[in-house]
Amino acid sequence: MSETTDLTGLGAGIGRIPIMDVQPVVDGGRFPARCVEGETVTVSANAFREGHDAMGVQLVLAAPDGREQRQALHAVNPGLDLWQTTIRPETTGHWSFRLEAYSAPYETWAHTAEVKIPAGIDPDLVCAEGAQVLARVLAEIDEGTRPAADGPVVRAALESLRSPGLSPSARVAPALAADLRGILAERPLRDGVTTAGPYSLIVQRERALYGSWYEFFPRSEGAHFDPEHGWTSGTLRTAARSLDRIAQMGFDVAYLTPIHPIGTTFRKGRNNSLDPQPGDPGSPYAIGSPEGGHDAIHPELGTMEDFDAFVARAQELGIEVAMDIALQCSPDHPWVAEHPEWFTVRADGTIAYAENPPKKYQDIYPLSFDTDYEGLYAAIRDMLEHWIAHGVTLFRVDNPHTKPARFWEELLAEFDRTHPEVIFLAEAFTRPTMMHTLGKVGFHQSYTYFTWRESAEELREYLEELVEAAPYMRPSFWPTTHDILTPYMSTGGRSAFVLRAILAATLVPTWGIYSGYELVEDVPRPGAQEQIDNEKYEFKPRDYAGALARGESLEPLLASLNGIRRDHPALQTLTPIRFHEAGDEQVLVFSKHLDAAASGTGAPDTVLVVSLTEHDRDAQTTLDLDLDALEVGESFEVEDLLTGERYSWGRDPFVILSAADRPAHILRIIRPEES
Template sequence: MADSADPREFDPRQGLRFGRIPITNVQPVLEDGKFPAKGIRGADVRVSAVVFREGHDVLGATALLFAPDGSEAQRARMVPGAKGSDAWHGVVTPAYEGNWSFAVEGWTDLYATWAHNAQVKINADVDVDVMLAEGELLLGKAAKEAKATAPEAAKVFKQAARTLGDSSLNTNDRLAAGTDKTVRAAVVHFPLRDLVTRSAAFPLLVERDAAGRGAWYEFFPRSEGATRHPETGEWTSGNFRTASHRLPAVAAMGFDVVYLPPIHPIGVINRKGPNNSLVAGPADPGSPWAIGSADGGHDAIHPDLGSLTDFAAFVQAANDLDLEVALDLALQCAPDHPWATAHPEWFTTRVDGTIAYAENPPKKYQDIYPLNFDNDPAGLGTEILRIVRLWVERGVRIFRVDNPHTKPVWFWEWLIGTINAETPDVVFLAEAFTRPAMMAALGRAGFQQSYSYFTWRNTKEELEEYLVHVSRESAGYFRPNFFVNTPDILTEYLQYGGPAAFKIRAILAAMSSPLWGMYAGYELYEHVARPGSEENIDNEKYQYKDRDFAAAEAAGKSLSPFVTLLNTIRRAHPALLDLQNLSLHESSDPATLVFSKHKVIAATATVPERKDTIIVVVNVDPHSMREGEVNLDLDALELDGLSPDGTFIVDELITGATWNWGKKNYFRLDAHMEPAHILHIRR
């Protein structure tokens, strides 16, 4: 018979999944930490967990943030969630890029447990002397422990312990000394913890600003500076040199990224004509997404746009204006792309021997061959990696990836992981309007941001549900870029809502998400769709478009000044550039959405801690005037203190007005005048 274990060495908790204080459902954690959650330098990360224990002792919880070198960078006291849920949440803020991690600690709050029990029992005249003696012992011990690291708190604890033990005083005075606001403040600074239990540490990938913040503007270089011959009607294409003249206006509107559709040679075989017609005339330029011709493939530039030198000059001109250039990465080919001849195994061959063209029923793309990643994954992957590396060498640090959901997820995990290991500042945007599971997988695979369902969320109820989802439920793996339109997407809301609809959607996108974007022509209220579709008529994908932005603005028929104001507000208010800090508020009107964004900006050596809070009240009905009452959640605003009449000062950032607001406030918003209030709380 084997010898019995020495009972002095026996710990029944070894190897168990629960610690002394159970901690479950830690977030943001992706598949038990198999993938890192996403963060941005200086952006708040909302950490939550379920923390509980047996009995009635009061608990506390702390979120811990660990720097890439493993050192503890921050610990943030968590606050309880809904009563009875055992949920706790807090905020940590990584300071720079890298592979960070976080954990949650749960612990018995010795002071809160004693204070609660003491007040209940002493008020009931039960165990009075015992409770006072326990408080004296607890705070006396705390005074000794805090002396080295928190001397001010130690002084408070020592004085309170002395008073608690002074039998010459009456009971109420002794209890008051141990529970007054000075002691409670000291305990916040130096919590009295027991049975501290820590969860596992989970990964947090912190990336640069452009991965999760920015305003994007899309335009076609071939249209910028394009001219039409007045007699023949034939076009001369714009190029990188003429397109660079548009950059100062884009920068002046406050955009951070200028996104270019594919700039490569365009196929001739099956080229599409105007409005996606099947027959193209000899002068029709074709769709830039039908990549490749005798002039080259994904590594080449369309001859009409210029040379590599011209492209480099365009990138430099953008950079000089603090604009980054995002390039379209469309992994597909025109029938006359060099790959179609050299590597037919990279495509899908049908039973009749032809290569299958792309389809997205009811849409058909006869001018595009999709790639097949299963026939020769190594060969195709190596070539695409070469292409991406090449454009990175040419100065591109942002790629907008076309239809990534039509390629295997493993491929993106490999490609993005390889590129980011070499060049961590490269950002990939997923142009994926598809099933939720696939969009979530693309985020896990490495895409820094993605197009989103925002485009089709129009009513108050739809927007509330979606804003909660992206700011809380999916924020760990999905950064939404709220594009208001694209060459392919002109929603019915914009088709029939008039200029008010364009203004409302810009407000919603720019104020609710740290990432937003618009396609050229939005500022001109372009709203006519091709019959039976959601696309613009005379779509720029298939033809040149001549716009006179300056004339429209001079005539007061441009949204450009308002877009400039929105981007100016964004740059002035850090709260608008975080994703996870959004709170909804109540409105009595079914078409008026109310939300706030709140951020605490940490103190520096020269600037004290400050709070930045924006409240947005927006009428989402573009056809009417709405009025009603806003009922604010004051806790979400973290007001330091209200005036004696219960109000605080807000500055209206659209009109420049200043008002006194409180918990309940009347509003009246005319969609045809100013459909929204954007309010900054004056601290």
């Protein structure tokens, strides 16, 4: 009689066949794991039993419509109990999976027969025990729980086992033959079945994992200064003209900083000063004025009709529009007068402004979720719905770590139900526990510490940490932002900007740049890790065409990087990353490999990156490549995707890198069939 144990409930015990450390499972199943459509996901567990009898493990994957499919896990390190398989869900929605471990009586008997029959040990008993096993299989066929097509093979093997006139080896031969083994591998006979799960797996659209973002301030696009009349702001219509250039560089997402009306009370001047001059536009993060709040457009930028035209042009070019959502208000925001309960009031009766010591933001009032949670929740939800109705498909959320995690869990769950196509990026440079929790409660992507991880050792350790968190936190790499310019970037010149773009674009599937990156804007404000003349507080039109004509722009490199990413599915993934060794500790070497099935192209795809990490030092070094990870022989051909050059390499090639001229190789492995 088969025994079944269910491990889904708390206190269910270890079960007949222990199943431990199931992956991908987040916090024991408290939060769902996530992947994107077509992504290859490894499912694993430690499963074992007492004694020496054979066992097996099966995965049962349930699609959103309830249909189930089974597949076997395989022991990947015999004797150490790790079982694995891969899945590749092709449709979005809420999936689930469970694992079933079992004792395998046929495999146990088959092993016994292969040992005892050649040795002449108890042949009649071995045949009798085999007949008992196959009789059970035949009974399942007769009961209709196993396909009738299995019958002829099973009956023939059973008849042979019951034929004493044959030699022992002849009696067992049909029961050990490949056709019967295949039947029982696909539909095993199972005892002591133990179930772990079900565990949730949310499958999201590809952009949740892979994409290239370009951030800009719409008011700077087309802005101009006249000595007599001062500044004239750019508009959404002039900003739309920039979309062609963004598309030519291969970016998938146009990310707009806030476009809402800006308050005048405590308006900041240039470089965050408290002394604004006539014409200073103020920070777009000081949201709200008598003209409206988060659901309105700054009058100087245009109208909702202009915004719709911007979105339509982006869609024509294959670009999605992301909007910056900053859940905070200027003192002039309508919410301040209409809902003072949504803010923190100090002992002197004033509303508390935002602070991040030593930074002070007197022009910004943070929201408080502790007095009218339901009302504030509804207002934010309705505001997001408004922009989604106008074509926004991604939101970059400013400082989500300053709002309750409970709020995000509830809000993102609601939008997962109502708008599963909409993606939320968390801009949370904060404690790792909060960053990871924001991923667990539903943020699709997260900014990361890449900006401050510089050495090869730091980058390797950080990527290994991110891979572990891949079931719930997808990293987005930005070399700079409108708020951040590290000493590395401000002292390294063009070499630093080239190098960090290459690393950001190849290490992870999602990366982004802030406008002006292509012009190597690298002058810091004294005493701060941010740009001088910060665009948050002033108009900043740029001569992109002139810089490109003079050969000063990084636009060709950025276009090349995005083209390489688009052409190579291996770079659209995170988890296949493998690190290799180099004799020079500042050289980072890593590869990403997808087999033919996972690449979706019918051929394997392998990209190998060899890169400097210091912007002021060249390198001549020997590599030590893991050929198994690359799935190549002792010699193979590579093509540099940046230059088109080809090389014959082996396990330990010698490379020469130059910070000024050749800071990195981005190589594709040329398979023998291409030669």
